[in-house]
Amino acid sequence: MYELLNQKIREKISLTDDEFQICKQAFVPKTLHKHQYLLQQDDVARYLAFVNEGALRMFASGEKNGEIVIQFAFPGWWITDNFSFLTGEPTVYNIQALENTSVLLIGKQAWEDLFDKVPKLERYFRILLQNNYIATQRRLVSSLCQTAEEKYLSLIKAQPDIIQRVPQHMIASYLGITPETLSRIRKQASYTR
Amino acid sequence: MYELLNQKIREKISLTDDEFQICKQAFVPKTLHKHQYLLQQDDVARYLAFVNEGALRMFASGEKNGEIVIQFAFPGWWITDNFSFLTGEPTVYNIQALENTSVLLIGKQAWEDLFDKVPKLERYFRILLQNNYIATQRRLVSSLCQTAEEKYLSLIKAQPDIIQRVPQHMIASYLGITPETLSRIRKQASYTR
DNA sequence: TGCATTTCTTATTCTATATCAATGCGCGGC
DNA sequence: GCCGCGCATTGATATAGAATAAGAAATGCA
Incomplete structure (x- = not known):
């Protein structure tokens, strides 16, 4: 259940077994059946999700343009609407399971508390965000030219x-x-x- | 010289004066005159730059499509090619001053050492990257639809x-x-x- | 096993934006 | 104080991809 999470974190930083135990406790497992929503427009993104199995998509349901897919998430990836998660504002996106999917959820408060308990994780998430930023910038360039x-x-x-x-x-x-x-x-x- | 940096960091995290002194020492000031390059295609992005005064643009010099501007940077913003800076691979972008500009530079090694000396900065950069990620994702959505x-x-x-x-x-x-x-x-x- | 729903393909028309070309103009340099 | 050139504007034409409309496959499910 927590094996993939363990592995993914340890790809980027080193962690003692005790530290990982503390991490584990901050997460709540959840399963979604195909087509089920993890987040819907106008709700607040209360959780950051780590994908264990399955696949998800985040999409915006535009007025005229139908739906546009913003990102996919596969096992080992993280997904949420960062803006809503950080600010507590309602989201404009939807996150939906494309298959039967199992995720680990962490709430905002638990996430922030976790940084105090296991400060090394700041680095892990910094690296993660840096990679996401690079990837998104690339996609932007691709889309522009x-x-x-x-x-x-x-x-x-x-x-x-x-x-x-x-x-x-x-x-x-x-x-x-x-x-x-x-x-x-x-x-x-x-x-x- | 370091006032804006001080202010910007303290907008996101709290720092003792001692800690800020340590930060300061990791940076090297540099001035660029209008049109001068901070980074050129095929070079390695050795520095992360904090803009004090002036303005910069990062652009890709595409084969057919002429130049496409990827981002601007104004006082209080950070700029580099993250991919090249992180991996040490040559960059495909250029960063050029649009006006006479003053920046503070930090090299990769100094940057990483700084996290050991002032661990709180991991959080600062995490927040920064999170905001950049959000902003870039928004631009992507705008560009797509x-x-x-x-x-x-x-x-x-x-x-x-x-x-x-x-x-x-x-x-x-x-x-x-x-x-x-x-x-x-x-x-x-x-x-x- | 067969019907319904979703997904993919193919063809036709239409539109936003690119491309090409010419003109005007403001600013910095000499 | 004039010249030249990069930058913005304007117009004419071309084009990639959207919109629209069907039909063909594939998939799921009863």
């Missing part, structure tokens, strides 16, 4: 596994293109291959 | 000062649109006002 096809090819390169795991129209939405365009790109790309 | 005009209006709302301070074609590049399109948007927006 690549064509639809280039975006798709970059994604395949960076995350080949995603393609298998989530439906094509969500990939399209994640790339900021329509499902039709993605379909055409795939067709064309398969000829040139 | 807003029209050129909406992007421009959002920017005016979020950072009215930017418009005065940097040339219009750089704003266009930052928004991912052409200078011509921005010019037309501005013209039209001024009528409807």
Whole structure:
């Protein structure tokens, strides 16, 4: 249950077994069935979630543009709406399970208390956020200056596994293109291959 | 010289005067004249920079698409290519002064040593990165689902000062649109006002 | 096993924005 | 004080990708 969490933290920082025990206690396990929501628009993001098994998507349900997928989360990843989680303001996003999913939740207060109990974790989360920041900045650059096809090819390169795991129209939405365009790109790309 | 740094850190965490003295010593001041580069493509980002005065831009010099502006930095902001700074890989970006500018530089080693000397700073940088992550994610969403005009209006709302301070074609590049399109948007927006 | 729902593909039309080209103008340098 | 050049504006044309509309596959579920 907590094995993946243990492993992921220890990839970035070293932790005694006692320290990890304290961590563990701050989390509450939760399972979500396919399509179930972990967070809905206008609610407050009370938890930061660590994904154990399954897959989730965070999306914005835009007025006109239908839904746009902001990020996916797979086992070993963290997900929440950071803004809402930090400020306590209602979120504008939704987080939904794409499969039956198991997560570990930690509330804001428990999260902050945990930093006092295990100060090393500040470093862990700093590193995590730094990586997320880098990845998001890359996606931004890709979105600003690549064509639809280039975006798709970059994604395949960076995350080949995603393609298998989530439906094509969500990939399209994640790339900021329509499902039709993605379909055409795939067709064309398969000829040139 | 170090006043703004002091103030900015103390906005997020509390620090004794001794602790701040230790911080100070890790930084090296540097001035850049207008157009001078702080970082150039293919070099390694050896420093994290805190902006004291002036303004900078980070941009990618794309093959076909000319230059695209990734971010600006004004007094009180931090700037570097995080990926290169963290990994030691050569950067694909450039950082250039838009005006005569004064910065405080800290090298990677000094930065990491500083966390051991003043552990509270882990928290400061965690918070900083969290905010950057949130801001970049917002920009990504804006870039994925807003029209050129909406992007421009959002920017005016979020950072009215930017418009005065940097040339219009750089704003266009930052928004991912052409200078011509921005010019037309501005013209039209001024009528409807 | 068969129907319903979701997902993917294909074709056609339409639109926002890019691209190309020309003109104007303000500012810094000499 | 004039010149030159980068920057902004404006107009004409081109184009990538959106919107719309169907139909074909695939998947799940009763």
